[in-house]
Amino acid sequence: MPRRLSQLMRKFQSIHVRYRTPRIGMTPAVRTWLLLLRMYLLLLVALMLYKFVSLVVA
């Protein structure tokens, strides 16, 4: 099991190394905007989960 885990960790590391340098350059403003959009969408999904749970409980 520990060997499997370390293999998995090495795999993740190799993926990070392979894709370390993005091919498409993004300005800090675009990167910030994307992060904000992503967070906002996750907030909306959280709201939907809230609605879902409240409907199930009711």
Add this chain to the structure above:
Amino acid sequence: MNVFAKLYYRLRKAAKAMQLYLVIAGPGIVVMVADNDAGGITTYAATGAKYGYSLIWFLLLLIPVAYYVQEMTVRLGAVTKRGHAEAIFAGFGAFWGWFSLIDLMIVDWLTLVTEFIGMTSALEIFGIPGWLTYGAVVLLLGTIVLNGRYWTWEKIALLFCALNLVYIPGAFMVHPSLDQIVREGLLPNLPGGFNGQLFFFLMANIGTTIAPWMLFFQQSAVVDKGLLEKDIPWGKFDTWLGSVLTVVVAVFIVVVTGTVLRGVDIDSAAQASSQLQETHRWVGTFMAIGLFDAGLLGAICISLASSWAFGEIFGWAHSLNTNIKEAPWFYACYFFTLVSAGAVVLIPGAPLVLITLFVQVVAVTLLPAALVFLLLLLNDRENMGEYANTPLQNAIGGTIVVLIVVLSTLYGLSVLFPGLFG
């Protein structure tokens, strides 16, 4: 050249074009028709029952929306020869790549749950227990993917696509009024005005027509099929045909429930089938068969979308042209997704109908993030060359993103403040 010679020449040219199309056809039609999955059928049935024909205009608007989004994946796949997940990792780095992959994994798995909900509830109408449907479906899908050929898989998928047309004769059998459909359905209107429920239905309808898994699926299918840049025009035509077909089927479902079940609160397509059977036996039966077929087709595609994406990133062999020994992780991922998602429907008392509707809405809420990456990738002129987006294509893509974000926000506001929109 006489008239007959000219006619013969034109017929031969058309026949050759058709032959070429039949070779290229597949990813576009399969992905678009598969999008009329079990959740989609439930959403359309509920939309027709709730609003009659009033939202048909909105469904028709979704034809170009679906086309413009999906045709971008054709160009991206044919030019870069990379699946969507790999394109995001390579284009934007691992941080954004993981975000997209985790989004895909969650939405795919949830959508797959809804496919099993649809299939089991459809066959329960014919007295087949849920556990039997679950087992048979896993076995059937396993057999289909393990045959070791993309081509065979695609032709079987196309056969299930054809079965999706079963709703069309059903709509004629309930004798709807064409005049009423035109009057109520083709003029843009918002039945009942702005309110949370309408936002929910509009979003669910968008969510059934375009979804994040479709971007990943079609691009990977284009790559697995080996489409080249010269095939892009046919790939686009395939996508256009698929977009029209998917919305036509959706409209016919709305016509069926809008005619027979108008004003009835419909929670699921299975409930709609049962109620239809009381007055129109064959229409109800068609609805149930169509629901099962839709779930099966959705399950075939969605489970593959995740496996392809993980295969691309983890560097596993990830093609349907490989067998289980050559691509063990690809198939392990496929079966794990399938078996675990299907098992949810066997949980006693699970709120299956609510899950189905909410999954559509969650999928569409996460869609803008995927679309923004798609637009950025299509604007990478160095990589895409002459196939990069034109300003018009960017404007259309940008408008779709903004509209979805606005609609999601309105729905979010209606959840937080239920009395806000009346």
